[in-house]
Amino acid sequence: MPDDTNPAQEATNPTQTTPNTPASPVDPAAELEALKAKYERAQQDLTKFRTRADEVEAARKAADEKALAEADATKRAELLTAKVAELEKSQADALAKATAAERRAALTGKVIDPAAALKLLDDARHLDGDGNLDVEKILADYPFLAPKAAGAAPSTPGAGGTLNGKSATLTGLQERLDKARSREERIALQDEILKHRKG
Numbered sequence: 001m002p003d004d005t006n007p008a009q010e011a012t013n014p015t016q017t018t019p020n021t022p023a024s025p026v027d028p029a030a031e032l033e034a035l036k037a038k039y040e041r042a043q044q045d046l047t048k049f050r051t052r053a054d055e056v057e058a059a060r061k062a063a064d065e066k067a068l069a070e071a072d073a074t075k076r077a078e079l080l081t082a083k084v085a086e087l088e089k090s091q092a093d094a095l096a097k098a099t100a101a102e103r104r105a106a107l108t109g110k111v112i113d114p115a116a117a118l119k120l121l122d123d124a125r126h127l128d129g130d131g132n133l134d135v136e137k138i139l140a141d142y143p144f145l146a147p148k149a150a151g152a153a154p155s156t157p158g159a160g161g162t163l164n165g166k167s168a169t170l171t172g173l174q175e176r177l178d179k180a181r182s183r184e185e186r187i188a189l190q191d192e193i194l195k196h197r198k199g
Helices: 007-012 028-107 114-120 135-141 163-178 183-198
Strands: none
Touching: 028 114, 028 135, 114 135, 114 183, 163 183
């Protein structure tokens, strides 16, 4: 009878042999104690991690609240700064209007056109040491602003209502306009020229 076992198959499938080492006896009580110790250490580590996570979260919330409070404080400071600037501007505008009104009142009756005189006003030359208007200096620099006396006769021949007088006045005003030093002075002189041409 032929042998059914294949020698190649036997070579590839070696027979399993178990080692003859004896199994060490396991003490269940000692193993249980070791597992309990590991569990307690794991619980302690978990508690530490949770505590640390809570501390980190609390610190993050505190930092967020502080940043929000500082942002609110910064925004309030910006708003207050803007309000102060607005109030200072309003105060400066009110002071400028009050000063202009005082000066206009001081010029009323002393010059023919207080508004034109204010436009020509040069603080360095036309104010005294106390900041008050010096009307004489204004009229010396701008004699065309001097009021004419009612019913007074013209001081120069041909002046007044005649064409020669009107043309001489216009010529004088035109010459002064050509020599004007500031924009305000030119505007006032142009206004005066227009008044003379219409009148």
